Amino acid sequence: MWHIIILIGILVCAFQAIRSERLLVAALWLAGTSALVAIMMYLLGAYQIAVIELSVGAGLVTVLFVFAINIAGEEPIPALSLIPKPLAWVSVIVAVGLLAWQILPLFDLPLGSLQGAGFEEMLWSGRKVDLYLQTALIFAGVLSMVALLSEEQTHKVSTHKEDNV
Amino acid sequence: MNLSIPVIVMAAVIGLVGIGFYCLLVTRNMIRVVVALQIIVKGAMLALLLAGRMRGQLALGQSMALTVIVADTIVAVLGLALAVQVKRRLGSLDLNDLSSLKR
Amino acid sequence: MEAASALLWLLAFPFIAAPVVYIGGRLVVRESEKSEKPLLNPAGWLALLALLGAGAFLYIIGKDIFSVGQIIFATVGNIRLRFDGISLLMSILVLALGILVTIYSFAYMKGEEHEEKFYALLVLMIGSIIGLSCAIDLFNLWVWFEAMAITTILLVAFYRNQPGSLEAGVKYLVQSAAGSVLVVLGIVLVFFQTGSLDLESIRMAVTQPSLLLVIAGGLMVIGFGVKIALVPMHTWLPDAHSQAPSGISAMLSGVVIEAGLIALLRAFGALAVGSDRWGYILIGFAVLNMVVGNLMALRQREVKRMLAFSSLSHVGYMLLGFGVMIAFYNPYAGMGGFYHLITHGLMKGLAFLAAGALLYVLHVGKGDHHPLTVDDLNGASRKYPLTAFTLSVALLALGGLPPLAGFMSKWQIFASSVMTQNGWVIALVIFAALNSVLSLGYYAPLVNRLYRRETSPIVETGKPVSIWMSIPMVVLTLLIVVLGVAPNLIYWLTGPSAISIFMFFGN
Amino acid sequence: MADELILLSIGLPWLGALLVWLLGDRKAKFQHGIAVLFAVASAVTACLLLPNVGTSTVVSFPMETTFGEFNFVADGLGVFLAVIATVVGSLAVIFSVDYMKGAAQLGRYYAMVLFFIGAMVGLVLTSNILLMFVFWEITALCSYALISFYNDDPKAVSGGMKALIITQFGGLGLMLGALVLFAYTGSFDINVFLANPSVLPSNILGVMAFGFLIAAAAKSAQFPFQTWLPDAMEAPSPISALIHAATMVNAGVYLLARFFPAFEGVPGWRISVMVVGMLSALMAAVMALVATDLKRVLAYSTVSQLGYMVYAVGAGGVFASQFHLMSHSIFKALLFLAAGAVIHSVGTRDMRQMGGLGKKLPFVRIVFVIGALALAGIPIFNGFWSKELILEVGMHGNPIWLYVIMLIVAGLTALYTFRCVWLVFYGEERSELHVHPVGIFSKIALAPLAIGAVTTWLLAGPFSNLLAESLPTHSIHELSLMEMIREVIGTPATYIALAVVTLGLMTWVVREQISGVVKNLRFLETAAVQSFGFEAINRGIVAGVQKIAEGLRGSQTGLLNWNVFGIVAGLILVLAALLIGA
Incomplete structure (x- = not known):
């Protein structure tokens, strides 16, 4: 029962996030979606990741959005979409419908018993490679973000490129 | 088909993916594109956890979901950084103004 | 050195080296801001050292431990990494091209802001591709794949003050992110069905085809297909390839899209049971890619964009080879596919480097970011004989003219496809060859322009x-000619690679 | 011995090409020298192969898997064509010393010429069909580069493109043939295949046979691919002589002759070959009759004469076709070089502006007339003997209507040849043209060809012996010189042919009197000037492809939304395909 309510909540929040006119509001709806997803995770027994999702998805990412929207500014963009909306509707419904039609019945199984902990163990020793790669990803992400956002310095091209090797 | 919990969660997954893709199709705002990507990713994470739970390997599912969170948060950060830079250089977040490369 | 540890060193080294490259470069930039005279940014040299270091580990693996056709495993936690023919091929290709691109970028990126970040990310990207070629844990494969995508985003949008470059970056980011989520969904389905992520275990656990696995495969085709630039998902490619710095264009076209293909083939390996449907799917995309790529390139006025579209059609040839291998159990076709993968890396790498050299000397070096149009090439040979010559070799090789490498690899694909003695496949081969003729319709005039007098x-x-730009171009030209004249020089790479994939198929 | 000679005759020109290229364009004198040196050296090595003719493989590079073994064989047919290619090639190079004097980008010119000569030698000496295809494509590439040599001229560029695309398209036939041969036998070796063609299922053999016919037709500018050759005349004249008369176009005839024993049993193949030859010969002769551009006339006549050779192969006369190939190479190279000398001296190619040049260019007139007589099939000249042999083959055991048409073409040949000679060298001057004298190197190149045009028929005996001995599967009847003379003189066919030739000649002489008839044939002239609609078809195809390509470019909208739509559409497509197929 809870699950159905949360399911509806998730879908409504997500839909509001893409529909609401102001970006800031959309970011907040996204945070709401994230929070509900975290609850759903909790109900699945994934306690640790639910917390992380709550803090990162609902917290950190929202903060980032707010920052970005502050810098970039709310901007009225015509609601008119660039491709015909019916086409978008139909194609998404067909694609998702195909998936749902085929996949959902196959998931009609018992949830299974909840295994005990072991998340830390799995993360720190089992999936070590993924973890190392996460640090690499963060490093790459930070480098890229710094490069993208840094203010333009005095244009060096003209001075440096004179002396071609 | 019963509305068992896995079906409900999977419906949420597919719903999130569908809504996200629909947003990618119709939105014209660069930042909203990032919102849409986030929505899709939430679906993927739920699916990972569900599969982990049902196979009795929730820990594995959780650690994979963590990796997905990290990776896609970085993507979101970069997307927002690009959006900010686009706004600075083009003065607009409209995707329609971001279509000089065509044909 | 033990096999497993050598492999781990090969994988870890670029990731250890990248921060060093960045910090080394950064410190000097700091110093040079203080001092009067600008100092030479050492990031490029550090990156070269890093890649050579990785190359040394690869050499150790290849020389001392690895005998051709052998497989080395390294286990870290629950994740296994497998070094087989494909890993050897991709590592060699990506390191060779990476080293050449680094040398090339010494001149091309000189004096750009954030040069050190460029090199650090380049090293990271190369590391991720090497890792991707060794990963056989399905989710781990995705993580390497994602790492490759994230490290390339800034490289694509490197000229962050150019609207075109930003636009390409946005499209690249959004489309690869959308694609990679689909891959995750596919992985979820496989995991749900089999309870395992290890490709070999999955392959052994699955004894009969199941609907979930088929759908999972479909999701992965689309997800990886975005990166491979299969046709309806290809739209990011011409933008990204034409806007990135030319060295990066060479990497993107020469190895990144191929890395996606490798990832897809690996994933197919797990789902292969009793089914040739993946082969037919690949063949279907091959047809689309060849037609669309060639027709789109035909009327293109911008050189780098034309080359980008031609990548589409070349992916089509590879897909034809792999598709025939999977659908008809013909390992020779796979060899042809891998051969073309190598030659395409070399040819397209060279084409982008040479076109990029002209772009640099005519536009970018003067601080203007206009694209290089075909009219700009007129008579370029009079001033740049070497660059014009290497570009011509690359273009003619891409067009499939002997005695250059592109011809021989296409030939192997065609010959092994016809070996199936299937009427439809033969018709397909004729179609592919017709496309090859059509592609001359845009390659040949370019060569002609280069040698005009006006x-x-x-x-x-x-x-x-x-000179830093010339060296890589000359090296690649030589390789293209040698591989075109003596195709037997490459079997030690293509043969084991094809077997690495092939052994998953069949019952 | 033979192995080194084979590799040398391919390698020497290629080495020369490399050297000329590397030398750069600042040292024109050295470039001329090196080009001549290496071309002549390859001619010498090719001639040295003549005593070493054999049927077995002499050089082999194993390549494994899908490449077979790169084998080279020095058999009669191959060596003979190699000699033609290198000898005529080196004469063309010598001629170029004068013709290209002071021209820009000599390096590119000579490199491509030498590269071409080497490739042509490789094409005829290899017995690996893949390698044959490789050389086949290289000749196409060089031909393209040389036709478009004056690449600031859009006509030259489009002519080159046309040649490249059409010959490549035809090359698909050869490729397909090679591929099916490999697919069904696991080998690319020509001689293995020729020894036992029945290893292939008959339908596959048919695919191969007609694939090769397409390839040969495209390469030899035969119906319906003849359109590229006239446009190829934008090339410098020595190139026209070398590629578009003496060597490359022969490759198609060579291919048919080489594989004749395997394909003669394929139902409908021989008659198709003959019809293709006949149509080309007839149409090209009519077009030559109305052309006003000197080189175009020669180009059409090349198509027409190649039609004879193709017809001869189809009729079963492999020897006759190769004999005519030899004669044609010599006299057509002579005609092209002489025409080049004329064009070089007067600066135009339009025959309507020439006239009366004979007095100003006496040497050129002599050699040109010799070439023209050989082309027209006047007795004693080499063209006479070989053409008679072809007609004789055609008369025996082959459809008589084809023979009659070929006979008529012989008359037309005489007619357009004399028209051409008359317009250029005789009559009164039609415009004030400043005439440059002809250089010494031109004369050095022209003289041996002129002598050859008169004498090469004397080689019939050794030539037939060469072919008969080294081609075990071709069943070539050995024919000594006296036998040939007796045969030609002894049959009534010769006199019929001669009568037709004379008729053609007379038609030109009495052209004023029969102008009424000519007027009634105006529609034919209009059609011929428009090349019977084939140009329009070519243009239509090109325009169609370009239009589709331009239309498709709209699909790259540049809008992210549409790009994502591509992903969704791809997803639907793949899922649907999988669910239907699963």
Whole structure:
């Protein structure tokens, strides 16, 4: 029962996030979606990741959005979409419908018993490679973000490129 | 088909993916594109956890979901950084103004 | 050195080296801001050292431990990494091209802001591709794949003040992110069905085809297909390839899209049971890619964009080879596919480097970011004989003219496809060959322009091409000619690679 | 011995090409020298192969898997064509010393010429069909580069493109043939295949046979691919002589002759070959009759004469076709070089502006007339003997209507040849043209060809012996010189042919009197000037492809939304395909 309510909540929040006119509001709806997803995770027994999702998805990412929207500014963009909306509707419904039609019945199984902990163990020793790669990803992400956002310095091209090797 | 919990969660997954893709199709705002990507990713994470739970390997599912969170948060950060830079250089977040490369 | 540890060193080294490259470069930039005279940014040299270091580990693996056709495993936690023919092929290709691109970028990226970040990310990207080629844990494969995508985003949008470059970056980011989520969904389905992520275990656990696995495969085709630039998902490619710095264009076209293909083939390996449907799917995309790629390139006026579209059609040839291998159990076709993968890396790498050299001396080096149009090439050979010659070799090789490498690899694909003695496949081969003829319709005029006597005004004012740019071009030209004349020199790479994939198929 | 000679005759020109290229364009004198040196050296090595003719493989590079073994064989047919290619090639190079004097980008010119000569030698000496295809494509590439040599001229560029695309398209036939041969036998070796063609299922053999016919037709500018050759005349004249008369176009005839024993049993193949030859010969002769551009006339006549050779192969006369190939190479190279000398001296190619040049260019007139007589099939000249042999083959055991048409073409040949000679060298001057004298190197190149045009038929005996001995599967009847003379003189066919030739000649002489008839044939002239609609078809195809390509470019909208739509559409497509197929 809870699950159905949360399911509806998730879908409504997500839909509001893409529909609401102001970006800031959309970011907040996204945070709401994230929070509900975290609850759903909790109900699945994934306690640790639910917390992380709550803090990162609902917290950190929202903060980032707010920052970005502050810098970039709310901007009225015509609601008119660039491709015909019916086409978008139909194609998404067909694609998702195909998936749902085929996949959902196959998931009609018992949830299974909840295994005990072991998340830390799995993360720190089992999936070590993924973890190392996460640090690499963060490093790459930070480098890229710094490069993208840094203010333009005095244009060096003209001075440096004179002396071609 | 019963509305068992896995079906409900999977419906949420597919719903999130569908809504996200629909947003990618119709939105014209660069930042909203990032919102849409986030929505899709939430679906993927739920699916990972569900599969982990049902196979009795929730820990594995959780650690994979963590990796997905990290990776896609970085993507979101970069997307927002690009959006900010686009706004600075083009003065607009409209995707329609971001279509000089065509044909 | 033990096999497993050598492999781990090969994988870890670029990731250890990348921060060093960045910090080394950064410190010097700091110093040089303080001092009067700008100092030479050492990031490029550090990156070269890093890649050579990785190359040394690869050499150790290849020389001392690895005998051709052998497989080395390294286990870290629950994740296994497998070094087989494909890993050897991809590592060699990506390191060779990476080293050449680094040398090339010494001149091309000189004096750019964030040069050190460029090199650090380049090293990271190369590391991720090597890792991707060794990963056989399905989710781990995705993580390497994602790492490759994230490290390339800034490289694509490197000229962050150019609207075109930003636009390409946005499209690249959004489309690869959308694709990679689909891959995750596919992985979820496989995991749900089999309870395992290890490709070999999955392959052994699955004894009969199941609907979930088929759908999972479909999701992965689309997800990886975005990166491979299968046709309806290809739209990011011409933008990204034409806007990135030319060295990166070479990497993107020469190895990144191929890395996606490798990832897809690996994933197919797990789902292969009793089914040739993946082969037919690949063949279907091969047809689309060849037609669309060639027709789109035909009327293109911008050189790098034309080359980008031609990548589409070349992916089509590879897909034809792999598709025939999977659908008809013919390992020779796989060899052809891998051969073309290598030659395409070399040819397209060279084409982008040479076109990039001209772009640099005619536009970028003067601080203007206009694209290189075909008219700019007029008479370029009079001022840049070497660059024009290497570009011509690359273009003619891409067009499939002997005795250059592109012809031989296409031939192997065609010959092994016809070996199936299937009427439809033979018709397909004729179709592919027709496409090859069509592609000459845009390659040949470019070559012609290069050798015109009337030079375009912009060539008159061009700067000289740096020696750092010339060296990689000459090396690649030699490789293309040698591989075109003696195709047997490459079997030690293509054979084991094809077997690595092939052994998953069949019952 | 033979192995080194084979590799040398391919390698020497290629080495020369490399050297000329590397030398750069600042040292024109050295470039001329090196080009001549290496071309002549390859001619010498090719001639040295003549005593070493054999049927077995002499050089082999194993390549494994899908490449077979790169084998080279020095058999009669191959060596003979190699000699033609290198000898005529080196004469063309010598001629170029004068013709290209002071021209820009000599390096590119000579490199491509030498590269071409080497490739042509490789094409005829290899017995690996893949390698044959490789050389086949290289000749196409060089031909393209040389036709478009004056690449600031859009006509030259489009002519080159046309040649490249059409010959490549035809090359698909050869490729397909090679591929099916490999697919069904696991080998690319020509001689293995020729020894036992029945290893292939008959339908596959048919695919191969007609694939090769397409390839040969495209390469030899035969119906319906003849359109590229006239446009190829934008090339410098020595190139026209070398590629578009003496060597490359022969490759198609060579291919048919080489594989004749395997394909003669394929139902409908021989008659198709003959019809293709006949149509080309007839149409090209009519077009030559109305052309006003000197080189175009020669180009059409090349198509027409190649039609004879193709017809001869189809009729079963492999020897006759190769004999005519030899004669044609010599006299057509002579005609092209002489025409080049004329064009070089007067600066135009339009025959309507020439006239009366004979007095100003006496040497050129002599050699040109010799070439023209050989082309027209006047007795004693080499063209006479070989053409008679072909007609004789055609008369025996082959459809008589084809023979009659070929006979008529012989008359037309005489007619357009004399028209051409008359317009250029005789009559009164039609415009004030400043005439440059002809250089010494031109004369050095022209003289041996002129002598050859008169004498090469004397080689019939050794030539037939060469072919008969080294081609075990071709069943070539050995024919000594006296036998040939007796045969030609002894049959009534010769006199019929001669009568037709004379008729053609007379038609030109009495052209004023029969102008009424000519007027009634105006529609034919209009059609011929428009090349019977084939140009329009070519243009239509090109325009169609370009239009589709331009239309498709709209699909790259540049809008992210549409790009994502591509992903969704791809997803639907793949899922649907999988669910239907699963």
